[in-house]
Amino acid sequence: MNKYDTEDIIYALSTPLVQSAIGVIRVSGKGCIKVLSTHFKSKIDLNKAESNTVIYGRLENLDNCLITVFKHGHGYTGEESLEISCHGGLQIIISILNFLSSLSFRQAERGEFTFRAFMNGKMDLTQAEAVNELINSKSLVSSSMALNKLNGELFKIIKNLTDKITDFLTNIEFQLDYTDEDDLLYADFDVNELKSVDNEILKLLDTYSVGRIYSEQLNVVICGVSNAGKSSLFNYLLREERSIVSSHLGTTRDYIESSCVISDIPVKLYDTAGLRETSDVIEKEGVKRSRDLIESADIILYLIDPKNPVIDKRLIEDKRCIFIKTKSDLIKSGLTKSGLIKSYLNVDTRIENEIEQKCISVSVITGDGFSELFKAVKDKVFSNLQKIENVRNGEVFIQSARQKKSLLQAHNGLNAVINGYENGVTMDLLAIDIREVLNNLGEITGEVTSDDILDRIFSKFCVGK
Ligand SMILES: Nc1nc2c(ncn2[C@@H]2O[C@H](COP(=O)(O)OP(=O)(O)O)[C@@H](O)[C@H]2O)c(=O)[nH]1
Ligand SMILES: [Mg+2]
Known part of the structure; x- marks a missing residue:
C-alpha cells in the first residue's frame, strides 16, 4: 500500500506562498464540489456549473474568487476537482487553506495530484515523470525534452516495442501449446526481429548521455x-x-x-x-x-x-x-x-x-x-546523431535514471533471449526471459510498478502538483 489515500478530498496551494497578485489553490476528490458549493455564494450554483467552466463568487467571508470546476473524468487529476484563484495576499491564502482544513479536507502530499492523474489513467508514468522534469527544467531545450514526453512520445515508443515483443511471446506460447511435452521445445521465430527491437532500445538508451545533462547539469x-x-x-x-x-x-x-x-x-x-x-x-x-x-x-x-x-x-x-x-x-x-x-x-x-x-x-x-x-x-x-534540433522536432531523450535502468535491463534480457535462441535454449525458458523484458518495459510506463517505485517518483514532486 502506498502512502496516498485516494478516497480523501485533498487540497494544496499550487503557487508559491508569497505575497502576489493571485494565489491558486487546488482541491480534488469525490464530493468536493458539493461540500464547497454550500460555502460559495455565486450566480451559478457550483453543483450546476458545467465542467471546465469558471464561476465568480464569494468563498465564505474570506475572499471573492474565481473557481474553475472540473467534473469527474475532466481536469488534471481526472476526478472531481476545483481550482480556486484567490487574491494573493498571504493572509487570504492562509485563511482559505485553514478553512479547507476545517472542512476535513486533507493537505495533499508531494505530487499527489499527479499521482491521482496517473491512477485515474489521465497519464502514464512517463508523462507523470515528464511533469516534474518540465517544472524542474533549467533551459528551453530541457523543457522541450520534457514536453515531448508529456505529449506521450516516450509512451508511444515503449508501447510499440512492447507490442512487438508481445507478438513474439504469443507466437512462442502458441507453439508451446501445440507441442508434445516430450519433444524438445525449440522456438521457431525470426530472431532478427528481436534484434531490431533491441536496436531501438539501444538507440533510446544512447539518448541518456545528453538527456541526463538536461535534467541535471553539465x-x-x-x-x-x-x-x-x-x-x-x-x-x-x-x-x-x-x-x-x-x-x-x-x-x-x-x-x-x-x-x-x-x-x-x-x-x-x-x-x-x-x-x-x-x-x-x-x-x-x-x-x-x-x-x-x-x-x-x-x-x-x-x-x-x-x-x-x-x-x-x-x-x-x-x-x-x-x-x-x-x-x-x-x-x-x-x-x-x-x-x-x-x-x-x-x-x-x-x-x-x-x-x-x-x-x-x-x-x-x-x-x-x-x-x-x-x-x-x-x-x-551532442554526438553527430543527437542534435538540439532533434529535440525541437519531437525526438525523445531519456532523462530519468530510473527509465534508463529499466531500459538497460530490457536490453540485457533481450540479449539473453537472442543468445539463448542461438544456443538452442528451449522455448519454455525463452518465454520466461521474454516476460521479464516485458516487465522491465512495463515499469517505464507504469503498467508494472510497485508502490515503492511510485512513492519514490512522486515524492520528488512539489506539494500542489
Ligand atoms: N588583458 C587581459 N587580462 C586578463 C584576461 N583574463 C584574465 N586577465 C588577467 O590575468 C590575471 C589573472 O587572472 P585570474 O582570472 O585571476 O587568473 P587565475 O589565477 O587563473 O584565476 C588578472 O590580472 C586578470 O585581470 C583577458 O582576457 N585579457
Ligand atoms: Mg583564480
Missing part, C-alpha cells in the same frame, strides 16, 4: 595554471564578480561553483585552484580538490596563458578537454607575444602542435572567441 570545470585567467573566465560566463581575480599566484585556493546556461545547456561551472606544484599546505589541498573535480567533469575548459603557455601532460589526450588560450586582446594589441605551447614534461611536439591548432582564443576584455567557445561546448555534448 559539469564544466575550468582549470589551468595560476594566472591563466580562470577566475576571470568564470566571472565572465556568470556575468557577476564572484571569483577574486588577481595577478597574485594562488589566489583561488579552493574551488567555487555556480550555475549558468551555455548554448541553452544548463551548466554547473567550477573555478578551480591553479594546477601548480606547491609546498603551501592549504594550496596543495586546493590543487588536490581541483584534480578530484577534473575526474568527475563532463567538460574541462583548459586555459592556457599566452605568456606562460604550458599544459598538463595528463590532460593532453583527454577527450573532455576544450583548450583555450586566454587574453587574446594582449596578443592582438601586440602587448604580449604568444609563446608556443609546452607540456609540463616534454611529451611530443606533434601533440603540442595539434593543441596549438585547435586552441580557441578568447578575451574577457573584448568578448572575442566566445561564440566559438559556446559552439565547442555544444559539439562536445
Whole structure:
C-alpha cells in the first residue's frame, strides 16, 4: 500500500506562498464540489456549473474568487476537482487553506495530484515523470525534452516495442501449446526481429548521455595554471564578480561553483585552484580538490596563458578537454607575444602542435572567441546523431535514471533471449526471459510498478502538483 489515500478530498496551494497578485489553490476528490458549493455564494450554483467552466463568487467571508470546476473524468487529476484563484495576499491564502482544513479536507502530499492523474489513467508514468522534469527544467531545450514526453512520445515508443515483443511471446506460447511435452521445445521465430527491437532500445538508451545533462547539469570545470585567467573566465560566463581575480599566484585556493546556461545547456561551472606544484599546505589541498573535480567533469575548459603557455601532460589526450588560450586582446594589441605551447614534461611536439591548432582564443576584455567557445561546448555534448534540433522536432531523450535502468535491463534480457535462441535454449525458458523484458518495459510506463517505485517518483514532486 502506498502512502496516498485516494478516497480523501485533498487540497494544496499550487503557487508559491508569497505575497502576489493571485494565489491558486487546488482541491480534488469525490464530493468536493458539493461540500464547497454550500460555502460559495455565486450566480451559478457550483453543483450546476458545467465542467471546465469558471464561476465568480464569494468563498465564505474570506475572499471573492474565481473557481474553475472540473467534473469527474475532466481536469488534471481526472476526478472531481476545483481550482480556486484567490487574491494573493498571504493572509487570504492562509485563511482559505485553514478553512479547507476545517472542512476535513486533507493537505495533499508531494505530487499527489499527479499521482491521482496517473491512477485515474489521465497519464502514464512517463508523462507523470515528464511533469516534474518540465517544472524542474533549467533551459528551453530541457523543457522541450520534457514536453515531448508529456505529449506521450516516450509512451508511444515503449508501447510499440512492447507490442512487438508481445507478438513474439504469443507466437512462442502458441507453439508451446501445440507441442508434445516430450519433444524438445525449440522456438521457431525470426530472431532478427528481436534484434531490431533491441536496436531501438539501444538507440533510446544512447539518448541518456545528453538527456541526463538536461535534467541535471553539465559539469564544466575550468582549470589551468595560476594566472591563466580562470577566475576571470568564470566571472565572465556568470556575468557577476564572484571569483577574486588577481595577478597574485594562488589566489583561488579552493574551488567555487555556480550555475549558468551555455548554448541553452544548463551548466554547473567550477573555478578551480591553479594546477601548480606547491609546498603551501592549504594550496596543495586546493590543487588536490581541483584534480578530484577534473575526474568527475563532463567538460574541462583548459586555459592556457599566452605568456606562460604550458599544459598538463595528463590532460593532453583527454577527450573532455576544450583548450583555450586566454587574453587574446594582449596578443592582438601586440602587448604580449604568444609563446608556443609546452607540456609540463616534454611529451611530443606533434601533440603540442595539434593543441596549438585547435586552441580557441578568447578575451574577457573584448568578448572575442566566445561564440566559438559556446559552439565547442555544444559539439562536445551532442554526438553527430543527437542534435538540439532533434529535440525541437519531437525526438525523445531519456532523462530519468530510473527509465534508463529499466531500459538497460530490457536490453540485457533481450540479449539473453537472442543468445539463448542461438544456443538452442528451449522455448519454455525463452518465454520466461521474454516476460521479464516485458516487465522491465512495463515499469517505464507504469503498467508494472510497485508502490515503492511510485512513492519514490512522486515524492520528488512539489506539494500542489
Ligand atoms: N588583458 C587581459 N587580462 C586578463 C584576461 N583574463 C584574465 N586577465 C588577467 O590575468 C590575471 C589573472 O587572472 P585570474 O582570472 O585571476 O587568473 P587565475 O589565477 O587563473 O584565476 C588578472 O590580472 C586578470 O585581470 C583577458 O582576457 N585579457
Ligand atoms: Mg583564480
